[in-house]
Amino acid sequence: MSESASATSGRPERARSASAPEVRKRGFFAKIALFVRQVIAELKKVVRPTRSELLTYFVVVLVFVVAIMAFVGVLDLLFGQLVLWIFG
DSSP, X not given: OHHHHHHHHSSOOOOOOTTSOOOOOOOHHHHHHHXXXXXXXXXXXXXXXXXXXXXXXXXXXXXXXXXXXXXXHHHHXXXXXHHHHHHO
């Protein structure tokens, strides 16, 4: 019964027997080393874009930034003219 309960909950049961060895806590430097090993393992999973994909992404970002700059510039010009017309 306990096997089915632990399988459905997704958490393993912890056995509390007298013969089980004590789990030793990791030291400060061991935690740092583990973290670095995990970071390196995750970085190995990274998929880097090809040169053509990178160029495509660069052009898309550049066009978007230029479009936003033009939009903000036009709004700035309009608000400036509006302020001069009202308070001018």
